[in-house]
Amino acid sequence: MPLARRAAMLVAMPTALITGITGQDGSYLAELLLEKGYEVVGAHRRSSTVTFERIAHLMDKVTMVSADLLDESSLIRVLKEYRPTEVYNLAAQSFVMTSWAQPVLTGEVTALGVTRLLDAILTVDPSVRFYQASSSEMFGKVVEVPQKETTPFYPRSPYGVAKVYGHWATVNYRESYKLHASSGILFNHESPRRGLEFVTRKVTNAVARIKLGQADHVGLGNLDSQRDWGYAKDYVRAMWLMLQQDEPADYVVATGETHSVREFCQIAFGHVGLDWEKYVRVDERHFRPAEVDLLIGDPGKAHDALGWKPEVSFEELVCMMVDADVEALSR
16 A cells, blocks of 8 residues: 555544454454544454454455564564554464363463563553453352352362453553553353354354254253353444543443353254254363353443443344354355
8 A cells, every 4th residue: 555545545534543452352343443433453463274264255455464462572563553543452372172281382372472462552542442352251250140240259170260361451551551451351252253263153054964964963061051142243332432431431241141051052953953962972072171050241331421232132143043053054
């Protein structure tokens, strides 16, 4: 892009940097920001296996750059070159089961990576508004129901522990250096773009495969685990709203409802006319070393301060995901 044109664009529109843009949330957030007139810069980690599947339809609209949460110098370089007004940190080693197999890597990326990015912002431009993707997994072995912003954390996985570190790093940089740094404590949020390693997408993909005669069962872990599941596209709207506030803060983003894995299966299989009990097999290999049994968020603060409410119901979400997988596999 010619420098003169780029300079004109920078004056005409705000610029947002999204780490983890190739993920589920990153793709929906990029779409939202583009709709609002932002120039979107997407940071991705250089790898021989990087996939742009979720943002393939946006590649002519966003600027992709190489940067890594393990390398602060790369973050500083990108911040200096593109001068974003907002930074959304969605990058992480985000699969809980993998965090047990790779706890040190999870800590380096999901915990220390946040500090590197905050420090890079402090070095380059402390006026940047920063969003940190915190997680309901920080509550873990919950000490109160529902969970809200003041609920003590009790993480039950290396991923949850790393997210607690990143969350408190954000709070500390906000309070110590007056950065406009906010954390969204997002409860489980799903979509047709969810990775196949997550239980929700594993179920809906299996439903589609079984319906089309490509499989005869699916193995799952604890069917009694309960989660507060919402639609990812609803949740990225809350991320943006946080950075539009005069003062930074932390917000729980959730539906306020809880559903079990068993209920998810009932709706998913039932949507295509199948009895889930005939096809679901409990496999202890899929149980976590330390289980998180019940997560349900209190989104009252987000409702009142941000004017945010989810628009897609749990059942609508499950059926949407099943329909998308059936369509994709039918092709």
